Amino acid sequence: MREFGVPLTPARGVADWRERLDRVGGRAMTVVGDWLSPGERVSRSEPRISALVAVVAVAGGVLPILVMAVTWAAKPDPVAHVPACRVAHEMTGYVLADRPAEDRYQPDRQCNSADAPNTVERTGTGRYLVVFGKLGRDGGVAAVTPVTGDDRICTLPDWRPEGADELVQVDCFDRSGAAADSGFTAHFWDVSPGGETGGTAAYLRLGDPGRTSQTVEDAYSHNSAGGANSAGREDVGSYVVYFGGLEAVEGGTVRVTPVADAATVCGVERWFAYPEGRYLAARVRCRDAGGQPVDARFAVTFTLGVGAPGVAGAHVLADRPAEASYTPEGVAQFSSGGQAAAVTRSEPGEYRVELPGLALKSGNLQVTAYDTAASCVARTATGDVRITCRDPSGAAADTKFLLTYWD
Structure with missing residues (x-):
């Protein structure tokens, strides 16, 4: 059971403040009532009568305003609206x-x-x-x-x-x-089990990084073509993932994330359709923070487009790392905005990716290093995405990468 701690905007003490203010007002009204009631009473001087009038004015006018102010100040802030990213199944x-x-x-x-x-x-x-x-x-x-x-x-x-x-x-x-x-x-x-994304997509989470080969048939595996997902280990940190039934697919994109509790970098070396074997294969390499091969669990996803019709997004294979500016080409490029991406290199390892037709005011992006031992981080700005890539020593390095964005 997780502990969330103190609420973000607690509303406490309001009832206590109301009760105290009500008591002050009640006492003031009692004093006035006693003075006005028939029978003997201690004579009041004019100053005292003026003071009572002032008390009544405070109790009847200012105190309710104070109550409202305290209530408003202690009211929890409204929860920001969370946009829905709803897709069937x-x-x-x-x-x-x-x-x-x-x-x-x-x-x-x-x-x-x-x-x-x-x-x-x-x-x-x-x-x-x-x-x-x-x-x-x-x-x-x-x-x-x-x-x-x-x-x-x-x-x-x-x-x-x-x-x-x-x-x-x-x-x-x-x-x-x-x-x-x-x-x-x-x-x-x-x-959802038995559900389809309406597009071409497959994913799996590798269970045992040390096994030579394994078929992944669990809840962490999906294939829109209904084929079997499997993986084979070629060497330390080197794997080939197979998505059955996707042998006719061209292009698309691949995302890889290490499933590890230590600093691990997993990237894509390449992916290709293999009609003879009736599968699409993706080669994955995993390394430690210093660039040395290491066996590791990972999650890998393949999508053609962004995986579902009607979802705004794009994916880009930036494969000319030394060029100052270019438009990525080929079947690995896609944008629901209908316009080609533009990649600009400002200095070694520093890139700006523009995605015309997509606002980039919301949405999610993922970056996977491609055919390299380097790793990349991202930053978003209005109208573009900034990517910084570094080699295992931490030095900025020109690098191929895959960017996926969807809203």
Whole structure:
């Protein structure tokens, strides 16, 4: 059972203040009533009568105003509206967690297909718990990307349901592997059993990174083509993921997130359709913070487009890391806005990606390094996305990467 601590905007003490003010007003009225009642009474001087009139005025006019002021001041702030990202047969949500040192808050940029709020809790240095309200269920897939100007690596040790909610753990590290606070964007996505996204999509969470081969047939696996998902280990930290039934697919995009409680970087080397084997294959490489191959669990997602009709978004394969400016081409590019992306390199490892036709005022983005040992972090701005990539030493490095954005 998790502890959430003190409410964000507690409304306490209002009843006590009302009772005290009512008592003051009541006493004043009693004094006036005693003076006006028939019978003998102590004579009152004019100053005392004036004072009583003043008391009555306070009790009858100012005190109610004070009561209203105290009540208004103690009233909880209204909860910000959480936009719904509702898609048939899907449970989904995202957060942009941009207050890395804050203990608990509701991010300004978030969505939830159950119309419930999402909360971010900081449980320790570099350790966070994202609570997706009313999205709790066994399975699904999650992803995380550091959103910061610092050199950070973020992983997902686990995600699981607790009651009606889905809990997604996020751990962030510096280049040395030590826990370090960081902003991040996190996404949870689950397709209902037997449900279809309406688009081409597949995902799995690798269960045993040391096994030579394994078929993943659990709640953490989905394939819109109905084929089997499996994975094979080629060498330390080197894997091939197979999505059965997707052998005719061209293009699309792949996202990979390490499922680990240590600083781990997992990226995509390439993906390709293999008609003879009746599958689509994606090669995944995992390394530690220093760039050395390491066996690791990971979550991998393939989508053609953004996975479902009617969902705004884009994906970009930025594959010319040394060019000053270019328009990515080929079947791996997609935008629901109907306009091509533009990539600009300002200096080594520093990129700006423009997605015309998409406002970028909300939505979720994920970045996966492509065919490299480097890792990347993201920052969003009005109208574009900023990407910074670094090699295992922490130095800025020109790098291929995959960017996925959807609203």
